[in-house]
Amino acid sequence: MQRSVFEYLHQLLPDQGSVHVLLESFPRDAVIQATTWFILIYFILLNVGYLTLNLLSLIALHRRSQERVLEELPQVYSGLELPITVIVPAFNEGSNIASSIRSMLQLSYAEFEIIVVNDGSTDNTLEVLKKEFVLVPFNKSYSCPIQTKPVQSFLQSASHPNLRVIDKANGGKADSLNAGINAARYPLFCGVDADSILQRDSLHRVVRPFLEDVTVIATGGTVRVANGCEITGGFLTKVGLPTNPWALFQVVEYLRAFLFGRMGWSVINGVLIVSGAFGVFRKGPVVEAGGYRANTIGEDMELVVRLHRLMRKRRQAYRIVFVPEPICWTEAPEDYRTLRNQRIRWQRGLAESLTSNWSLMFSLRGGVAGWLAFPFMLLFELLGPLIELSGYIFMAIAFAAGWISWQAFGVFLFVAIGLGILLSVSGLMLEEMAFHIYPKWRHLAWLALFVLLENFGYRQLNSYWRLVGLYRWARQKEATWGTMKRKGAWQGDT
Amino acid sequence: MSAFSILSDPILLAAFWSGVVAVLLTLLLAIQIMVMRSALSRRRRWERATIGKWMPVMAAAIAGEEPSVVPTLLRRERLHFLRLWIHLQASVRGEAGESLNQIAFDVKVAEVARSYLQRRNRALQLLGILGVGYLRDRSAWSILVGFMYSTDSTKSIQSLWAMMNIDPDTAVVDAVRFGIERDDWALPMVVEILGTQPIACQLLFADVLPTITEERLPRAFALAEALRIALPDEILLPLLRREQPEVVLGALRLVTTPVLAPAVRACAKHADWRVRVQTARALSRIATRSDLPLLIVLLEDASWWVRYRAAQAIVGMPFVRLDLPEQIDAITTDRYGREMLQLVIAEHSDLRHLRQAS
Numbered sequence: 001m002q003r004s005v006f007e008y009l010h011q012l013l014p015d016q017g018s019v020h021v022l023l024e025s026f027p028r029d030a031v032i033q034a035t036t037w038f039i040l041i042y043f044i045l046l047n048v049g050y051l052t053l054n055l056l057s058l059i060a061l062h063r064r065s066q067e068r069v070l071e072e073l074p075q076v077y078s079g080l081e082l083p084i085t086v087i088v089p090a091f092n093e094g095s096n097i098a099s100s101i102r103s104m105l106q107l108s109y110a111e112f113e114i115i116v117v118n119d120g121s122t123d124n125t126l127e128v129l130k131k132e133f134v135l136v137p138f139n140k141s142y143s144c145p146i147q148t149k150p151v152q153s154f155l156q157s158a159s160h161p162n163l164r165v166i167d168k169a170n171g172g173k174a175d176s177l178n179a180g181i182n183a184a185r186y187p188l189f190c191g192v193d194a195d196s197i198l199q200r201d202s203l204h205r206v207v208r209p210f211l212e213d214v215t216v217i218a219t220g221g222t223v224r225v226a227n228g229c230e231i232t233g234g235f236l237t238k239v240g241l242p243t244n245p246w247a248l249f250q251v252v253e254y255l256r257a258f259l260f261g262r263m264g265w266s267v268i269n270g271v272l273i274v275s276g277a278f279g280v281f282r283k284g285p286v287v288e289a290g291g292y293r294a295n296t297i298g299e300d301m302e303l304v305v306r307l308h309r310l311m312r313k314r315r316q317a318y319r320i321v322f323v324p325e326p327i328c329w330t331e332a333p334e335d336y337r338t339l340r341n342q343r344i345r346w347q348r349g350l351a352e353s354l355t356s357n358w359s360l361m362f363s364l365r366g367g368v369a370g371w372l373a374f375p376f377m378l379l380f381e382l383l384g385p386l387i388e389l390s391g392y393i394f395m396a397i398a399f400a401a402g403w404i405s406w407q408a409f410g411v412f413l414f415v416a417i418g419l420g421i422l423l424s425v426s427g428l429m430l431e432e433m434a435f436h437i438y439p440k441w442r443h444l445a446w447l448a449l450f451v452l453l454e455n456f457g458y459r460q461l462n463s464y465w466r467l468v469g470l471y472r473w474a475r476q477k478e479a480t481w482g483t484m485k486r487k488g489a490w491q492g493d494t
Numbered sequence: 495m496s497a498f499s500i501l502s503d504p505i506l507l508a509a510f511w512s513g514v515v516a517v518l519l520t521l522l523l524a525i526q527i528m529v530m531r532s533a534l535s536r537r538r539r540w541e542r543a544t545i546g547k548w549m550p551v552m553a554a555a556i557a558g559e560e561p562s563v564v565p566t567l568l569r570r571e572r573l574h575f576l577r578l579w580i581h582l583q584a585s586v587r588g589e590a591g592e593s594l595n596q597i598a599f600d601v602k603v604a605e606v607a608r609s610y611l612q613r614r615n616r617a618l619q620l621l622g623i624l625g626v627g628y629l630r631d632r633s634a635w636s637i638l639v640g641f642m643y644s645t646d647s648t649k650s651i652q653s654l655w656a657m658m659n660i661d662p663d664t665a666v667v668d669a670v671r672f673g674i675e676r677d678d679w680a681l682p683m684v685v686e687i688l689g690t691q692p693i694a695c696q697l698l699f700a701d702v703l704p705t706i707t708e709e710r711l712p713r714a715f716a717l718a719e720a721l722r723i724a725l726p727d728e729i730l731l732p733l734l735r736r737e738q739p740e741v742v743l744g745a746l747r748l749v750t751t752p753v754l755a756p757a758v759r760a761c762a763k764h765a766d767w768r769v770r771v772q773t774a775r776a777l778s779r780i781a782t783r784s785d786l787p788l789l790i791v792l793l794e795d796a797s798w799w800v801r802y803r804a805a806q807a808i809v810g811m812p813f814v815r816l817d818l819p820e821q822i823d824a825i826t827t828d829r830y831g832r833e834m835l836q837l838v839i840a841e842h843s844d845l846r847h848l849r850q851a852s
Contacts, residue, residue, distance in 0.1 A: 040509055047516075067648055069577060074584050143799075414510065415516070418512075425523045
């Protein structure tokens with residue numbers, strides 16, 4: 001008869017036996033049973049959570065798609081659109097900064113300004129900007145509600161009145177964004193990566209939630225993979241799929257992460273991350289929160305989690321909304337090393353964001369953010385790789401050692417991989433339902449293939465990289481951004 | 495067989511069937527994706543064919559040419575015809591719109607639009623609302639009123655738009671009332687709708703403002719400002735004396751006449767910095783020479799934004815010259831006030847240089 005762990009402990013307590021006795025009476029079956037229960041329940045909870053988010057996204061996307069007839073109408077500016085400051089941090093972007101800024105200047109929006117923050121570049125970034133945009137010194141004394149590294153000069157473009165450049169000492173992306181926020185003239189600001197490719201109506205779309213609801217303090221847009229697409233004049237002209245398998249896996253991943261991950265959380269005001277590639281914030285709450293934290297690698301997520309914490313603490317009505325339309329495109333890594341470094345960095349950023357805002361979790365006024373989103377992120381995103389990989393390893397060892405039957409091992413793999421495929425296919429379905437931006441049948445076929453393949457190695461590899469990120473965060477090893485190998489042909493003078 | 499598998503058969507069974515359900519759902523989704531893609535391909539084909547057939551007819555109508563033959567509208571073309579027609583209606587004005595309406599009447603698309611209002615499909619309802627709105631179809635009035643009262647923000651505000659097209663004199667009363675009450679209606683859309691009836695709005699706002707609750711006043715002020723409504727002084731004056739800062743600063747934004755200057759000046763010492771900012775802005779519109787000392791006080795305010803707006807007001811005064819440092823000294827010796835004046839002066843001169851340079 002199998003004994004439970006508790007029965008065993010009760011019998012052992014009065015008897016301080018030797019290690020040998022301990023080993024002989026080790027409740028192996030109870031431990032295996034408990035571990036297997038835990039792994040199965042974890043996987044089921046994880047996937048039920050994702051499926052719930054999926055359902056919420058489905059309802060929200062369906063509702064949005066019904067309003068497409070209104071979006072197809074010619075957009076007329078009423079003059080009441082909130083003006084936006086677009087902040088572009090730039091560090092050693094000499095080869096592509098001119099083309100990026102030129103395309104941003106062509107964005108279709110009623111009123112916006114662009115502030116490029118040259119973050120102590122060591123290449124010719126500033127010289128390129130001065131030459132291409134006829135920069136002249138601009139007398140500017142401005143309030144500095146957020147501390148930053150020293151600003152050396154303000155420059156104004158004589159050819160484009162809505163373009164300004166801040167030249168400052170190197171301080172990192174967060175510090176650059178803060179300098180841009182300090183100099184921003186408008187009530188909304190938008191942080192954009194220099195290599196992000198926006199659509200002409202991106203600002204118009206991402207600002208819409210602010211007009212519909214005065215409590216909205218931030219919106220994030222969907223980021224899509226630009227690899228394989230045609231870019232002309234800095235704008236996306238034709239959607240395509242990458243041929244590189246790493247990039248293809250990421251297309252599927254981004255669909256899952258954005259279309260039902262963030263969309264689902266947005267429905268219940270539980271969005272904990274607005275992508276640093278493209279997100280819009282109300283300046284006031286961000287300044288009150290202290291701006292971006294310069295000593296963190298995941299400054300985009302950390303700010304959003306902090307905003308939740310502070311707004312909840314103050315009992316102020318607010319919403320952070322996700323805009324599902326594809327409005328920002330970015331080049332995804334196409335080689336193993338760059339992708340690995342990126343995922344390690346992201347996981348570190350996640351850990352830093354959560355741990356620096358612990359008080360949000362289960363706080364009395366935490367709401368959805370504190371009682372659902374934060375614990376979900378902690379358990380399934382931060383610790384997920386540890387539990388997931390441990391589960392795979394444990395089950396493999398248990399099977400090899402004969403502790404579990406081949407049926408048990410097979411069922412475990414069946415459930416884990418089957419649910420993973422289901423989630424990826426549902427991301428693909430949401431894309432087809434709401435946007436169908438990949439027009440050809442062969443695109444769909446390739447995506448379907450990679451949805452399957454993703455679960456046979458890529459996801460597990462990703463989990464390993466994230467585990468490395470978690471380990472490095474725990475060890476407090478020095479984190480760096482590293483450099484990404486750029487391949488995009490549009491990143492040059494146009 | 496290991497002990498685990500014997501004891502855990504229920505667990506294994508539950509897990510196995512979870513996997514089976516996942517696989518079945520995956521297959522269903524895969525089939526759904528293919529069905530959606532096929533339907534989309536088909537829809538796009540019909541859409542291209544419909545546009546190819548009807549675009550020349552509509553373009554001719556917009557250009558004022560009488561089409562020789564108006565084709566028959568097939569059943570499967572109705573949806574795409576209506577979408578194309580609505581898109582063109584939104585792009586044109588005046589006689590071109592009337593010509594498009596004539597085409598719509600000729601092919602009896604008004605009945606199609608009305609029938610869409612009765613459908614449960616929300617997308618078709620929205621199309622129907624736009625259709626009857628452009629057609630000014632009075633027979634759809636009662637349905638539109640029902641939609642306008644619904645909690646669906648998009649449907650309700652689009653219905654109001656349609657009603658304002660059909661009978662603006664009747665609809666404007668509800669438009670002003672709901673425009674102020676409904677926070678879920680985007681302000682630009684409300685302004686676009688109300689902007690078609692400026693005189694009626696002016697009169698209605700003057701009637702409504704004294705009666706609405708304080709929590710609605712900020713939105714009412716925002717609408718009034720956006721619509722450039724000049725409210726009577728006797729309505730603004732009591733609002734400038736209210737306790738709530740949001741009410742006062744909203745009223746300050748609407749001040750355009752010197753008659754209210756005494757009440758505006760009284761706001762210069764308000765505890766809320768936002769009110770002082772709006773006071774400085776209001777003074778920039780109505781100030782006289784005698785207000786300069788008050789603006790100098792605001793120039794030396796603790797809040798950066800109050801100082802900034804006060805400096806802008808002072809620099810904008812035609813009787814104030816600040817070309818020389820002594821002239822700035824004569825205004826203020828406060829360090830922060832001087833810096834702010836210098837900043838605003840530099841901004842003005844930089845703008846001039848920039849205009850010259852470009």
